[in-house]
Amino acid sequence: MAFSANEVCELQQSWDNMIKEHGFDGVGLAVLLGLYNEAPSSRSLYGYSRFSLPQDGVITIEDLTSRPLVIEHAVKVASALDRIIKLLGKQDDLKAFLEDVGEAHKMLNVGSRNFEKIEDILSRAIGESLGPMKTDDLMQSWDKACGVMKQFIISVY
Ligand code: HEM
Secondary structure: OOOOHHHHHHHHHHHHHHHHHHHHHHHHHHHHHHHHHHOHHHHHOOOHHHHOOOOOOOOOHHHHHOOHHHHHHHHHHHHHHHHHHHOOOOHHHHHHHHHHHHHHHHHOOOOHHHHOOHHHHHHHHHHHHHHHHOOHHHHHHHHHHHHHHHHHHHOOO
16 A cells, blocks of 8 residues: 555655654553553563563553663654655565564564554544644545555565
């Protein structure tokens, strides 16, 4: 699914505004908070255990901000998203990068079922980070972008 020049422009502009407002750490933490609460089985994945996250109950933003390793990871995730957003409109490069993300997760023993909810998790985290910038039209474009991310990532499984 390709993106029109208009969609690319609004997605890139709103992403830049979101990052100005919350930083890579803030947006990355919003994604991780959604992931840990909406897909709790992700908390115990190899590697994540070194974050020593609570295994039960709701995880709060304070649970994440009190763990420097989690903040570091959030920045890595948001940096990957930044690269993805910059590649929108360059469909072949976008596909290649997302396939690399999928391959990297396969190597980390992250199964494809862990990506089942990623579209909704990303969309919700982005919607929250947009705050007052959020409109129905803009969210339609973001939903499309989140769908494409999931589609290309899981295509390598
Ligand atoms: C579009 C969504 C995602 C992006 C952009 C993303 C990005 C990244 C990046 C950049 C890394 C660091 C790789 C490295 O250090 O070489 C990473 C690591 C990792 N990701 Fe993801 N990720 C995504 C979704 C997920 C999901 C859904 C899961 C599992 C539920 C997951 C689990 C992991 C794990 C276990 C690691 C290793 C963490 C560690 O111990 O350092 N990721 N991810």
